[in-house]
Amino acid sequence: MRGHDRINTCLPEELIVEIFRRLDSKPSRDACSLVCKRWLALERLSRTTLRIGATGSPDLFVKLLARRFLNVRNVHMDERLNISLPVQLGRRSGSGQSALSSLKLHCVNEKNGPEDGGFESYSLSDAGLTALGEGFPKLEKLSLIWCSNVSSMGLISLAEKCTFLKSLDLQGCYVGDQGVAAVGKCCKQLEDLNLRFCEGLTDMGLVELTLGCGKSLKSLGIAACAKITDISFEAVGSHCKSLEILSLDSEFIHNKGVLSVAQGCRSLKVLKLRCINATDEALKAVGSCCLSLELLALCSFQRFTDKGLRAIGSGCKKLKNLTLSDCYFLSDKSLEAISTGCKELTYLEVNGCHNIGTMGLESIGKSCPRLTELQLLYCQRIGNHALLEVGKGCKFLQALNLVDCTSIGDEAICSIARGCRNLKKLHIRRCYEIGNKGIVAIGENCKSLTELSLRFCDRVGDEALVAIGQCSSLQHLNVSGCHQVGDAGIIAIARGCPELTYLDVSVLQNLGDMAMAELGEGCPKLKDIVLSHCRQITDVGLAHLVKNCGMIETCHMVYCLGISSAGVATVVSSCPNIKKVLVEKWKVSPRTARRAGSVITYLCVDL
Structure with a gap:
């Protein structure tokens, strides 16, 4: 019957709340909350997660949120994000509106300095942490990213109230030992802890934390904490027997600390190390003790050799993901050891390891048939024969990334195309031996391709893109700096790839x-386009582009001599979803600036 509210009269509140919980997007939830006052209240009850950027008077803002959303379990606060003042929510009466009004007034007052002097503008303080604890006592996950104005006092207050906390991210927070120790004492269910860039922390705080909640801790991240030494990781090895994930970046950790973790945390599955003072002895301990290891990332190691990787290959049979970055003393023997022992390998990244060459990667191709992603960055000594073996042996390869691999050419890419027909992502940058022949083979054989990036590949031209036009599932294309590409190649893409959402054709003079x-x-699905330095594109072409591509969100068009202020106005007026336009300032008319100033980014500003 028209005008009869069957939903509100028939459905109980519990069922409506459960429906709201099953909505998969925030816009859908927001839309439901606008239906009526009852739905607004129920939708607030169903919210379990809040994400907050930098905001004016954040302490007061947290109190306001706590009154409105009573069942929140997860709070993510990141002060790196832009200032975002609360919006006017209408003319509802009541305490919520008055609180919002007072919040706005406080923000205005802060422009001339906080009246109460209690905290720094736009930075969460200890009072805000206390409000978080009081407002969300059932909190399970808390992220405080670069909240530099909080201290141990606020963290102690939070820990005492949020005893159910399972995940805590304090990246960039200058908290001290007392606060971290309080977390260990009060939060006995803590499983995930990130202390990256917590410069005020010392061994005392981390040792106290492991004594308090070490039994439950499963994930730990440490980086740039100059006062954390081997003493802390001896405690981690002794008390954190359930630790599965460790990310450690430190110049002050030596073999002793890594050995303690390897010997004590035998359930370790993920290990990311950037410890320039560790040697082969540490890796040997990992290989002999951490038999469940699945992911290993070794970055900037200059004091270990192939002996360490041999130990990993011998012991870590479950290894699936390996990253070797700037490890100068590793050679082909390291990859041979990995290929012999780690048959489950699915991801391999070799970045700047200048002594690893063709033979090492050949062994991976022959012995690791489950490889799905291969990243080769700045590998000057790896040649065509390496990828010939990968093409023959790694039939499930889905992603290949080549950067500055000057010895790899068309022959290798043809082998990948013929052997790895499930390839979905191919990224190539500054590989000058790769030309049309290799990319044509990709277009003819890899019909599932969704991403193709060919940055500054001088030998790639229209012939290659005509073949890629056969890949109807292509969504992402970057041919920046491929000077031989012109209208014919891009027209082939336009006619054959209707799913395209991202296109970078910058620096294409033809x-x-x-x-x-x-x-x-x-x-019609194009969302992001980069046209910078394309001298032959004019306002006419731009008008034709935006006429049917109404979903465009970003458009970069600096140094396009044929595009004037009229073209810029056409873009901002024809694209209702536009979020960013990058252009020279002199091409923006006063009317366009008034109409869309918030989405326009200028190449340079007035001096």
């Missing part, structure tokens, strides 16, 4: 308006 018109006709 690209003109005809390609833009075809993109407008064939790629």
Whole structure:
């Protein structure tokens, strides 16, 4: 019956709340909350997660949120995000509106300095942490990213009230030993702890934490904590027997600390190390003790050799993910040891390891058939034969990234194309031996390709993109700096790749308006486009592009001589979803600046 509210009269509150909980997006929840006052109240009860950026008077803002959302379990606060003042929520009467009004007034007063002097503008203080604890006593997950104005006093107050806390991220917070020790004492269910860039922390605090909640701790992250030494990790090894994930970046940790963790935390599955003072002895302990290890990342090691990787290959049979970055003393023997022992390997990244060459990667291709992602960055000594073996042996490869691999050419890419037909992502940058032949083979064989990036590949031209136009599932294309690409190649993409959402054609001097018109006709889902330094594209081509591509969100068009203020106005007026336009300031008319100033980013500002 028209006008009869069957939902509110028939459905109990519990059922409506459960429906709200099953909504998969915040916009859907927000829309439901606007239906009526009852739905607004129930939707607030169903919210379990809050995400907060930098905000004016954050302490008062936290108190306001605590009154409105009573069942929150997860709070993420990141003060690196832009200042976002609360919006006017209408003319509802009541304490909520008065609180919001007072919050706005406080923000205005803060422009001339806080009246009460209790905290720094736009920074969460200890009072805010106390309000978090009082307002959300059932909190299970808390992230305080770069909240530099909080201290141990606030953390102690929070820990005493939020005893159910399971995950705590204090990245960039200058908290001290007393606060971290209080977390260990009060939060006995803590499983995940991130202390990266907590510069005020020393061994005393971390040792006290492990004594308090070491039994429950499963994940720990430490970076740039100059006062954390081997003493802390001896305590971690002694008390954190359930630890599964460790991320450690420190110049002050030696073999002793890593040995203690390896010997004491035998359930370790993920280990990320950047410890320049560790040697082969530490890796040997990992290989012999951490038999459940699945992910290993070794960065900037200059004091261990192939002996350490041999131990990993011999002991860590479950290893699936390996990253070797700037490890200068590793050679082909390291990858041979990994390929022999780690048959489950699915991800391999070799970055700047200058002594690893063709033979090492050949062994991976022959012995690791489950490899799905391969990253080779700045590997000058790896040649075509390495990827020939990968193409033959790694049939499940889905992602390949090559950066500055100057010895790899078309022959290798053809082998990948013929052997790895499930390839979905191919990223190539500054590999000057790769040209049309290799990319044509990709287009003819890899029909599931969704991402292709060919940055500054001088030998790639229209012929290659005509073949890629056969990959109808392509969503991401970057041909920046491929000077031989012109209208014909981009037109082929426009006609064959209707799913395209991202396109970078910057620095293409032969690209003109005809390609833009075809993109407008064939790629209606396009969201992000980079046209910078394309001298032949004019306002006419831009108008054809945005006529049908109404979903465009970002457009970069600096140093495009043929685009004027009229073209910029066309973009901002024709694209209702536009979020960012990068352009020279002199091309923005006063009217366009008034209409869309919030989405325009200028290449340079007035001096």
